Amino acid sequence: MTAARLARNPYRLRRAELLRRSSLPNAVDLFSGAGGITLGLANAGFNVVYCADLDAGCEATHKRNFPSIPFQRMAVQDVRGADILKMTGLRRGELDLLIGGPPCQGFSILGQREIWDPRNSLFREFIRVANELKPKCVVIENVTGLATLGAGRVLADIRDAFRGAGYNIECAELLAAQYGVPQMRWRMFFIGWRLDQNQKGGFPLATHGRAGIGDLIPNRTIKLEESAGFVTIAEAIADLGAIETGQIGTKYRRRPLGSYQEAMREGAPELVANHYAPRLSPQNIARLRALKPGQDWRDLPRRLLPAGMQRALRKDHTRRYRRMQWLGVARTIITRFRDPKSGEYTHPEQHRTISIREAARIQSFPDWFTFAGGYSQQYDQVGNAVPPLLAKAVGMELREILNGRKTVSPGRVKSRYVIPEDWQLALA
Numbered sequence: 001m002t003a004a005r006l007a008r009n010p011y012r013l014r015r016a017e018l019l020r021r022s023s024l025p026n027a028v029d030l031f032s033g034a035g036g037i038t039l040g041l042a043n044a045g046f047n048v049v050y051c052a053d054l055d056a057g058c059e060a061t062h063k064r065n066f067p068s069i070p071f072q073r074m075a076v077q078d079v080r081g082a083d084i085l086k087m088t089g090l091r092r093g094e095l096d097l098l099i100g101g102p103p104c105q106g107f108s109i110l111g112q113r114e115i116w117d118p119r120n121s122l123f124r125e126f127i128r129v130a131n132e133l134k135p136k137c138v139v140i141e142n143v144t145g146l147a148t149l150g151a152g153r154v155l156a157d158i159r160d161a162f163r164g165a166g167y168n169i170e171c172a173e174l175l176a177a178q179y180g181v182p183q184m185r186w187r188m189f190f191i192g193w194r195l196d197q198n199q200k201g202g203f204p205l206a207t208h209g210r211a212g213i214g215d216l217i218p219n220r221t222i223k224l225e226e227s228a229g230f231v232t233i234a235e236a237i238a239d240l241g242a243i244e245t246g247q248i249g250t251k252y253r254r255r256p257l258g259s260y261q262e263a264m265r266e267g268a269p270e271l272v273a274n275h276y277a278p279r280l281s282p283q284n285i286a287r288l289r290a291l292k293p294g295q296d297w298r299d300l301p302r303r304l305l306p307a308g309m310q311r312a313l314r315k316d317h318t319r320r321y322r323r324m325q326w327l328g329v330a331r332t333i334i335t336r337f338r339d340p341k342s343g344e345y346t347h348p349e350q351h352r353t354i355s356i357r358e359a360a361r362i363q364s365f366p367d368w369f370t371f372a373g374g375y376s377q378q379y380d381q382v383g384n385a386v387p388p389l390l391a392k393a394v395g396m397e398l399r400e401i402l403n404g405r406k407t408v409s410p411g412r413v414k415s416r417y418v419i420p421e422d423w424q425l426a427l428a
Helices: 003-008 036-044 056-065 081-088 118-133 144-165 233-237 258-265 282-289 307-311 356-362 375-384 388-402
Strands: 026-030 047-053 071-073 097-100 137-142 167-175 186-194
Touching: 026 036, 026 081, 026 118, 036 047, 036 097, 036 388, 047 056, 047 081, 056 071, 056 375, 081 118, 097 118, 118 137, 118 144, 137 144, 137 388, 144 167, 144 186, 186 388, 233 258, 233 356, 356 375
Parallel strands: 026 047, 026 097, 047 071, 097 137
Antiparallel strands: 137 186, 167 186
């Protein structure tokens, strides 16, 4: 691949250290996790000047991949704006962007959806830090389930917290596949601008597929023509070497084919990192051997079904044990992607669930980006991450506004959930 072609590759993600410039807008990333937002923002033209997260595995991964970006391992309750300003040399009001994704387990439609979950109050701590730093722009990223939690109470609280801190606010659901991520992953983004900035917007136009923002929504059937143009599973991972359950692979299967694989392998060492497939029970291996691409538990012989699923209705659990299809688009990567009954995480042709590296590819992490810690920590880091390419798309839009190259967005983006000017929550 020529240098000129590589430079134009839309999936390219380079190391932050190669991109830093004193003239770039700056950003702080709270709840930074494995670093998906940090990597995306660096490639969107931001200097990320500070990160924080409570997880020790995330700290090790950050230091491995972002050695020059300060990181503090601490709870957000202990993060102080004054300390960040002192570490970065910024004054209150000078920070361009504060961004973060408070842990989503309390909000997610996959979880218990308990409004009293203490993790649901972490956004208040995030807004407190925003008040102490007074950045020009504040972004919160989270799961779409947040929008309806407590009959809208949590969403209303976020609205009021932004307003109380002196920011206008808009929200929209963004689908990662529409920005080059090979995954049907919807996320809710709240973007607030400090009132003196006289700005709105920051939601990037879709770059992949035929639909626009808000045209494709979760838990609805997506027609084949609507996913045309999305990066497929084959384009994402087909060059990675074959492995068995419980094995670690270190080799590529072949030369990269297509722009996505070329970008993922740029700057990577010869040996593949994190290409580990979890060990499965003999019963689970037998189940996977019986499934063809696109099939799920409903296609298994009754004798192979777990006892609990022998009584399940066929309309339920439609993704359990489903085998991926090479020409399909991956479903949301979660922390439990090691378990075939958790969803569509079985390799298209090998009798195992996808490896940590394959899941990282589907999340759009390049191969040079390696994950530290034990396997359980790596599963959590990959499954909880914001896809870097999605973060890059949002970052590029925000940078254009911050640099004055884009005026106030004309009108709202399409969204099921809107926050009108009178600050009353409404369904679109």
